[in-house]
Amino acid sequence: MTAKPDWKQTDIIHVDQPELSMTERMYLPQIFGGMKTTLRHMFKKKLRDETVVQYPEQKRQLRKEIYRGVHRLNRDDQGRVACVACFMCETACPAHCIHIEGAESPWPDREKYPIKFDIDELRCIYCGMCEEACPVDAIELTPEYHLVGGSREEMIFDKEKLLNIFDRTKDEKPRKNPNITGY
Amino acid sequence: MPKIIVDGKEIECRDKIPVLQAVLEAGGDVPHYCYHPGLSIVASCRLCLMEMKMPNPKTKAMEWTPRLFPSCQTPVKDGLEVRFESDKVKDNQTHCMEYFLLNHPLDCPVCDQAGECYLQDYSLKFGESTSRMVEPKNKNPKKDIGSKTLLYADRCVMCSRCVRFCNEVAGTGELAIINRGSRAEIDVFPGVPLENKLQGNVVDICPVGCLLDKDFLMQQRVWFLKSADSVCAGCSAGCTITVDANEGKVWRLKPRYNPGVNDWWMCDEGRFGFKYVHDPRRLNRLTVRRGAELDYPDWSALPEIVTLRLESVVKKDGAGSVAVVLSPFMACEEAWMLASMVRCIAPQAALVCGPAPMVGEDEAFPKGGNGHPAKFMIRAEKCPNKRGIEMIIAGLGGPTLSFTDFLKQAGEKKIAAAWIVGGSPTEWVGDDLKKALGHIALVIAQDIFPSAVTDAATVIVPSCSWAERSGCFVNVDGKIQPFEAGINPIEGCQRDGNYLYAVFGGEGLYSAEKVRALMAKQMPAFGQLHVPPPVPEHAH
Numbered sequence: 001m002t003a004k005p006d007w008k009q010t011d012i013i014h015v016d017q018p019e020l021s022m023t024e025r026m027y028l029p030q031i032f033g034g035m036k037t038t039l040r041h042m043f044k045k046k047l048r049d050e051t052v053v054q055y056p057e058q059k060r061q062l063r064k065e066i067y068r069g070v071h072r073l074n075r076d077d078q079g080r081v082a083c084v085a086c087f088m089c090e091t092a093c094p095a096h097c098i099h100i101e102g103a104e105s106p107w108p109d110r111e112k113y114p115i116k117f118d119i120d121e122l123r124c125i126y127c128g129m130c131e132e133a134c135p136v137d138a139i140e141l142t143p144e145y146h147l148v149g150g151s152r153e154e155m156i157f158d159k160e161k162l163l164n165i166f167d168r169t170k171d172e173k174p175r176k177n178p179n180i181t182g183y
Numbered sequence: 184m185p186k187i188i189v190d191g192k193e194i195e196c197r198d199k200i201p202v203l204q205a206v207l208e209a210g211g212d213v214p215h216y217c218y219h220p221g222l223s224i225v226a227s228c229r230l231c232l233m234e235m236k237m238p239n240p241k242t243k244a245m246e247w248t249p250r251l252f253p254s255c256q257t258p259v260k261d262g263l264e265v266r267f268e269s270d271k272v273k274d275n276q277t278h279c280m281e282y283f284l285l286n287h288p289l290d291c292p293v294c295d296q297a298g299e300c301y302l303q304d305y306s307l308k309f310g311e312s313t314s315r316m317v318e319p320k321n322k323n324p325k326k327d328i329g330s331k332t333l334l335y336a337d338r339c340v341m342c343s344r345c346v347r348f349c350n351e352v353a354g355t356g357e358l359a360i361i362n363r364g365s366r367a368e369i370d371v372f373p374g375v376p377l378e379n380k381l382q383g384n385v386v387d388i389c390p391v392g393c394l395l396d397k398d399f400l401m402q403q404r405v406w407f408l409k410s411a412d413s414v415c416a417g418c419s420a421g422c423t424i425t426v427d428a429n430e431g432k433v434w435r436l437k438p439r440y441n442p443g444v445n446d447w448w449m450c451d452e453g454r455f456g457f458k459y460v461h462d463p464r465r466l467n468r469l470t471v472r473r474g475a476e477l478d479y480p481d482w483s484a485l486p487e488i489v490t491l492r493l494e495s496v497v498k499k500d501g502a503g504s505v506a507v508v509l510s511p512f513m514a515c516e517e518a519w520m521l522a523s524m525v526r527c528i529a530p531q532a533a534l535v536c537g538p539a540p541m542v543g544e545d546e547a548f549p550k551g552g553n554g555h556p557a558k559f560m561i562r563a564e565k566c567p568n569k570r571g572i573e574m575i576i577a578g579l580g581g582p583t584l585s586f587t588d589f590l591k592q593a594g595e596k597k598i599a600a601a602w603i604v605g606g607s608p609t610e611w612v613g614d615d616l617k618k619a620l621g622h623i624a625l626v627i628a629q630d631i632f633p634s635a636v637t638d639a640a641t642v643i644v645p646s647c648s649w650a651e652r653s654g655c656f657v658n659v660d661g662k663i664q665p666f667e668a669g670i671n672p673i674e675g676c677q678r679d680g681n682y683l684y685a686v687f688g689g690e691g692l693y694s695a696e697k698v699r700a701l702m703a704k705q706m707p708a709f710g711q712l713h714v715p716p717p718v719p720e721h722a723h
Contacts, residue, residue, distance in 0.1 A: 086292030104400070111293040
């Protein structure tokens with residue numbers, strides 16, 4: 001049995017492509033019209049200064065507290081990695097770009113720490129779910145957005161690289177919460 | 184069958200079981216820590232308390248009693264009326280949960296039990312959202328109690344399941360509760376570590392993250408693991424297990440309830456004996472030796488290669504010169520397909536049951552059982568399917584040889600071609616087989632590790648471990664138990680069932696059920712599988 005369509009033949013309206021006039025067929029008036037707008041913006045200095053950012057000489061003004069750029073792994077006040085390798089970020093990550101390997105920590109105040117912490121920055125969609133999920137605020141997104149690499153392997157950021165980003169950005173964006181130790 | 188009334192609903196239950204078990208079997212959820220159907224009942228956690236109707240001593244009328252009763256310690260009786268859905272019972276549950284959580288650390292993010300922890304589950308379902316505790320929490324030490332087990336004393340809820348397990352099932356009694364009240368701790372006696380062969384089970388029955396497996400410690404979060412119902416290939420006892428794997432790697436094995444076979448338990452040898460699955464020395468390339476040269480054909484060429492080679496031997500030396508050595512590590516389906524295929528080419532081919540490794544003697548638990556029936560057995564026969572191979576060989580009929588006769592005939596140059604299946608995680612090729620191999624012109628070796636057989640073979644077929652295959656094993660009691668694959672085969676390998684099905688000439692893709700249906704036509708025994716009954720959803 002075939003399902004009966006819920007529309008009637010009379011519902012169909014045939015629309016023909018409108019015939020183009022002589023000027024329209026030449027395309028030139030439209031091209032000049034478009035160029036006029038471009039030229040207007042080029043020579044209006046005020047409009048240009050307000051909207052155009054002369055990247056890379058000029059940088060965009062970011063709201064640093066909330067901008068979601070490249071990740072960093074925070075250090076605690078003793079300079080150790082703050083992460084406790086709980087895998088919450090890996091669990092929350094919708095792009096599956098975080099890969100952690102946990103191990104028993106060498107410090108008495110903590111149970112577990114990551115021996116490996118890799119983020120595939122090419123796979124990441126910068127949604128910030130990892131930051132939300134982290135129970136110790138160890139992973140954060142930074143205002144840094146220059147993300148360049150020569151190869152795919154280079155773009156898989158390991159623990160050292162992520163800790164370096166913290167060192168680089170901690171003045172620009174201080175760590176949100178104090179580190180949590182002891183349960 | 185007695186009928187009891189739980190919260191106004193009548194349920195029918197088995198005789199001589201506690202009310203708790205009856206409610207769990209009827210699908211209800213009653214919180215419990217200390218009750219385990221495989222252990223004695225102590226009623227110490229007080230979580231499963233219920234209200235019960237009893238005759239009033241004065242009026243003799245049936246009334247709800249003022250005090251609560253532990254449902255784990257109350258046997259069912261026809262007409263018994265109990266209730267869990269009352270304020271008194273619910274208050275008790277909430278208060279108990281608050282006590283359990285008084286000193287419990289909030290370290291779920293780093294605790295390996297998180298995700299399968301009954302303190303988490305019950306706290307969510309029966310507990311309060313906040314703690315009223317203002318004093319600093321007691322911090323108990325982390326203890327190394329045995330070679331495979333760690334004890335995090337501050338996570339303990341004192342259910343004493345582990346202590347009872349060591350006393351009643353293992354029979355070694357290493358664990359004990361020391362001190363009283365809030366200072367109570369699980370501990371081992373000085374100088375006597377937890378070293379029985381079933382110690383992995385204390386980790387399984389621990390409802391919280393107090394006892395942890397050193398092997399699995401901090402390896403994976405449990406919610407990443409995918410479980411497949413399997414059967415342990417460590418010995419011929421045939422314990423049903425689950426293979427917990429993630430991203431193509433087996434992380435742990437857990438026992439699966441199977442009354443009469445392994446109940447709730449499994450031994451450490453089986454539990455930690457899966458490591459060879461990821462051994463880098465494993466064979467992973469289909470190889471054909473052409474003189475001194477090695478050729479690596481595609482898997483799709485395998486049926487043609489083996490058929491042509493076996494046919495040429497049959498033409499030259501006759502059908503009686505072919506032998507198939509079926510390994511007791513193969514699944515029944517695989518063995519049947521291989522034997523049937525070879526019998527198609529060489530109808531007089533001899534079927535041989537390969538050697539079954541024997542280590543020591545059968546070991547019964549509890550230790551020092553004083554003549555009581557054993558609760559758990561570790562078998563000396565360290566292969567999963569010797570009975571199954573024997574059943575297949577008997578079922579197919581035709582010429583058969585014992586392994587020693589096969590070696591003798593090979594030595595007398597009566598065998599020109601042999602398909603020899605290995606699959607043992609340990610070195611299995613003896614000197615007599617090594618000697619015999621020199622007299623066999625065509626050896627087709629199917630094994631997981633390089634051995635003397637693969638060295639002498641013309642065609643080397645890399646085999647898979649049991650965790651990568653599916654089929655059925657016949658255990659020492661003759662129970663036919665199906666198992667599923669937990670992971671995909673390692674790179675370069677194919678499931679033994681898949682290529683044997685292609686060689687066998689089956690239609691479509693391999694599935695164990697399909698082949699079993701074909702087998703059952705020849706051997707009706709394979710129509711009857713032993714599948715353990717499901718475990719109640721809320722039982723643990």
